[in-house]
Amino acid sequence: MNDPILRYTLVERVMHWIAAVAFCYVLATGLAFYSPHLYWIATLLGGAPTSRFWHPWLGVVFAATLFWMLKAWLGDMRITPADRKWGDSMQHYIRNEDENLPPIDRFNIGQKYFFWGMLWAGIVLLLSGAVLWFPELIPWSLRGLRFAAVLLHVSSALITIGLFIIHVYMGTAVVRGGFTSIIRGEVSPAWARTHHRLWFQRVTGK
């Protein structure tokens, strides 16, 4: 009756943690080059030239896992009318008045926005990052591309950082059990009923 429910398969968990580790590395090295006050991060991570070398590669790994997630979760991440109704009462969710919220499926609309935001920002980061990676291939006459790339890269990085702060905070501090579920894969039935009732009913048939 109280058997734990599988929320994330092993493959989903591996996928998540590759993305997370790659993102944290790219975030740390990116911030080092973003601000002179944070340049010491690059020193900690093996020196600035090393960070410059690995940042784009890990960025590509991160972008690749985004597409992997898209493939794995596309069905779960579509935003439905039920999500929008849930979204309308988002302030109850923020204030922990969850009893006033309609039931939802595997992911709530906040999680879905997080996914789509990361995906689109990741695509912009990948494209602008490619320009920053090989600027020597861009002729002087097209240097507008370099300008666009730095501005887009920094802006979209900031968007992902904002999303990332909320994501980590919600997943570890607010929705207790979420962090365990992405490590060990399982949640308790009570957790599933409280946070994702439709999903609970769908996977348990209750």
Added chain:
Amino acid sequence: MSSGNLRVQKISGHAGPVAGEGTQRQEQVCKLIDTTTCIGCKACEVACMEWNDLPFGETVFDNTYQTMPETRWNYWNLIKFNEHPREDGSMQWLMRKDQCMHCADPGCLAACPADNAIVQYQNGIVDFQQEYCIGCQYCVTGCPFNIPKFNPQTKKMFKCTLCTDRVSQGLEPACIKACPTGCLHFGTKDDMKELAGARAQQLREHSGYANAGVYDPVGVGGTSVIYVLHDITNPEAYGGLPSDPRVPWAVRIWKQPLKWLGNLAMIGGLIGVTMHYLRFGPKKVKDDE
């Protein structure tokens, strides 16, 4: 490059005060290039290669006198040859020695994220310190003159040092020594401006170059390399010398408001989630069945 007794007044990617700022009685130095007496002999190109011991690269033959289209990581000093049609249909040679302009407000330095990779000495020379360079090439994005060049082998940037090693010992740059026509001069910025002004006046009043003038662009705070041009209204004709060079606005936005807004947003986000936790705390799992 060797900086000898020079102290630094600006440092790239640097947090906190600059150690050398205001600690020396240095005059700003300046190289004056009189394009009206340049004969395009390339002696300065050779002198630069020799003094700086640069490895030879392939030159490009394109049926003109042009050694190669632009400077390279191992070719810091390049004469740009331009055949300029006069109004009467005849042809005029415009020859300009191209190299780093040593801007007072250097875009390369503004863009560079690496602490110490680009410095500006008290005497105005802008110098790259390859041992600190990370090879990101942001400096190329920041420079309005297309000067810093990437060495793909070492992944470091190189450009004219204004012979920092010579100047710090009281010598003039190697190119100045080599010029056979005396179209290159070296001295304090004030002296060079005076000399250039007098030469431009002479050209206007006695040589029929009514538009002759001095190129010392204010958009980058003036430069430590200044030109006398036959026609100051058309610097582009001299192989793409920009008429109003500035640190690109994209670089200004990127390095100023975007950084501060981003920092505020990141700190605000962290404070925001902390406050949320203090106010609302974790969600409770209800076991209602």
